[in-house]
Every structure is written in C-alpha cells, then in structure tokens.
Amino acid sequence: MAMQFYASPEQIMRDRSELARKGIARGRSAVVLSYEGGVLFVAENLSSTLHKVSEIYDRIGFAAVGRYNEFENLRRAGVRMADLNGLSYDRRDVTGLGLANAFAQTLGAIFTEQSKPFEVEICVAEVGATPDDDSLYRLTYDGSVNDEPGRMAMGGQAEAITGVLKNEHRPDMSLSEAVRAAVKALSSVGGEGGASRTIAANQLEVAVLDRRRVGRTFRRITGAALTALLDGEAAADTAPAPGRAKTPTVPTEEAGKPTTSAGSADLEGQQQEEQAGE
C-alpha cells in the first residue's frame, strides 16, 4: 500500500495562499476610487472585449484581477444573484454588501475545499448619493472581505500603486482628475528598473458608476471620450447625456478582433510602437 505523505493543515493553507498570491501578482493591476460624480474603475487591459470591469446591477460594479475564467465565473454568478433578488424583491434591495458576502462565501469555500484556490482578487463597488456613501469591498482569494473607504488597488504591484493613489486621491475630485490620478498610480510601477512608464489609452479599461444617473448607472468610457479625459479636457467631464448609456455597444463592432485573454500577462510590448509615436 502506498504511503501518503503527511502535510499539516497550516502547510496546505500556506501553499494555497502562496499559489494564489503569486498568480494575482503576475497580472496587471486595477484601481477603483470614489470621485465627486461617482465611482471610477481603471484597469490595465490589452483586450477591449474581455473585461476586467463590468456591471452587476443598477448601482453596483465589479472589478477583478487574476485569472479571467475564474473571475468571469464569479461575475456571472453575481449578475444572476442580483437579477434574481431584484426580480423577487425590488431593485433597491440589491446591495453591494449582499453581493460581497456571497462572493466571500464562494471564494472561502473554494479556498478550503478545492485543491487549487481561485487566483483572483475582486472589488465590489456600490455608488451612493455622496462620495462618503460609496462602498468599496475588497475580496481576496481566501474569502476575506475588507471595506476600503474611498480607493483601492489590486493585482500586480498593488502596494506601490496604493501608495501613489493615497497621495493623489481626494473624494471631491472631478472625473478627469480621478482618471489621471488612477492612471498615474497604475503607471508608477512596471517601467525599467522599477521606474514609472506610460500606458496608452487603448490599454486602459475605464468605466464609472455615475452617481447622478437613475437606473443603471454603469457606463464605459472609451475612444475619444477617454482620450479627452486623459488630456484633461473639460468637455468630456461634464454631466453625461440624458438617457441610458449605450453600453454595451453593438456587438458587430469588435467582430474582427482576435481573441486575447485579459488574464494573460505576456502580451506586453505589442502596442508599444503606437505609444512611442505619441
């Protein structure tokens, strides 16, 4: 009979944590912060179709880093839960805290029961009436939940990014200021010798939960509107057009694009040439 090697529970948990931490640190980072007009998500993402940031419900958004298939699975579960609760009760009864708890349960169960934990870190953000009312929840691979008032960074060199973000962020920032602060924080690491670098607009995934909008508040900021914000022009910073966001756009738009995974971190340098031209 084959002998099983003994491994202590501490050792198993340590190994799993290490695996998850390494996986998360390999990927690109994402930043979530409150600003005057809502909650801003900025993620570094080479794909424009495989999203790291997405809508869960009227006033709740989701951002994740790590393995795409794993956090996508959680996102879908979150959308299903939110839609089911919103239909059974009322749209107002779907809260960020409820979703954060559900994600924590799932992640915690996977961490202890499965042989491989999810290599993901998640932010559930809910926009309130004022920046003080916004809630950001950080969920880690082992199912722990943290309330992060105002701002948070995750994935990659999250600690260094958080440091920059802490200096730059104020809750009364305008959208344009907030986007530039987030991009400054994201680009403060990862250059040669740990120096800062430039991230092109097409490598950023930017979305907001718009405080002033009623109903579904989530909208993506892409193309010319994003470039204008990065350049600090005020035009795109004013209140959004009335009516609902046109996100998601017509599916045919991106049909010609090759499929790339948002989780794969080895695509760096593909779009550097465009960047150099700027």
Place this chain on the structure above:
Amino acid sequence: MFTNAGTSSFTAFLSKVAPEMLPGRRPLPPGMAADMAPHATTIVAISAAGGVVMAGDRRATMGNLIAQRDIEKVHPADAYSLVGIAGTAGIGIELMRLFQVELEHYEKIEGAMLSLDGKANRLASMIRGNLGAAMQGLAVIPLFAGFDLAASDPAGAGRIFSFDVTGGPYEETGYDAIGSGSLFAKSALKKRFRAGLSIDDAVRLAVEALYDAADDDTATGGPDLTRRIYPVVMTATAEGTHRLTDAETAAIAESVVAGRMENPGG
C-alpha cells in the same frame, strides 16, 4: 446554484433554480378563470421615420367594472425597445418584468445586446410558456416594438412585432394594435397611417387611434380630462427609449379632444 447554471438566459436560469417564479410553470386548478382578474386593454404601435411610437390607454377592467383607471401598460423593455401588455393584468405585468430582466441579464452576461429579432423571439417563447393559463382564460398578449440598431437604413429601423397565445412573433408593417379596442384602433390607423410619418405626427396619430378605440370599446379608457389621466406614450429611436411627460401627453390629448368636439368622428 448561481455558478452552475451555465446560460445567459435569465428564464433558463430561473427554470433551474426557481421554476415557481415562471408564470407558465405554476399548476392551475381546472376550470375557466377569465373573469377573476383585471384585464388590460388597448395598445397601439406605429413605425415612424427614425423610430417607433407605442401608446396605451390607462384602463383595466373586470367584467363590467373598471378595475383601475391609471394602469400603465407600455414600458421600456430595454434601452431600445418597448413592450405593451394586453390581457390578464397580473400575469402581463409579471411577464413584462421578467422580459425586462431577461434582456438586461443577457446584456450584462454577454456584454452585448440581443438583436431586435432575438428579443422578439425570446418574448415569443415566454408567451408560449403561458399557453396553459391562456387556455383557461388568463391569456396575455404583448406588443413589441423597437429601434433596430443593425438596420441599414435608420429611417426604417422602427420595427413592430405582434404575438398570439401560441407565441409568434409576427412582424407587422407600419402599425399594429392589440387588446379589446384594437379593432377600432386599427381601423383608424388604416385610414390615417402614411409611411414615413414624423415621430411627432405618429404620436398624435397614436393618441387619435386610442380615442377611436375608447369611443367604441367600453373596456378602453379615453383621455380622462377631469382626473388628468392621459395615455402613456413612448418612443424608441436611435437615442433610446423615451416616455413623453404628462404635460406633453396632456397637451396632445386635449388637442385631440378639442378636435373631436367639432368632428366626433375625427
């Protein structure tokens, strides 16, 4: 249970985890139930240049009684489409809410909207699911209209789909009406509809058609000037769906009524 049901359809998800929330999945005792619940009545839809207009009266009836004077039967289905409900009010409202969630759910899961035809087919299968109840008198018939984002010519992008209790959808040309007053509304529209109407003209035409329906059908409510209850009028265009404000519909309804003071036949 939320992670396992691997589909982007909300009704398919519900059928696995909470089948009792689907109207067609509830067992019904035998017998006719037609007169036990309020009925919602007339809805009209008109395609116009650059979009589509849908309007509904505000009355719900139960036999010879008026069950509700200010029911709202026309709703946005999503950002670019509208749905109106005729038939058993309770099931109709439930189906309409379910359809709204269905479209939003697909959009969130897939990151892209369903095509307009996809939305119509989805609604048809939901109506088909209610067939058992329909055969006992609890029928619900929707009218679906929307702006087709994939249309090559934006002028003809406003499309209308009708249904029957066995499903559908049937695409209609120009205009359609459902509900007890639809016969009269459609007769009015038949004489007055012209292809390429402006949105404003189509709105006026819709309110006129509802007036004609109310004129000859007791279950359809006309503009209620004393209580200031006017039809719900919505449009779907390239800019999305829009509900006319009460002040706007009041102005149109009052001008229609004023016109009928001089010529009751319109």
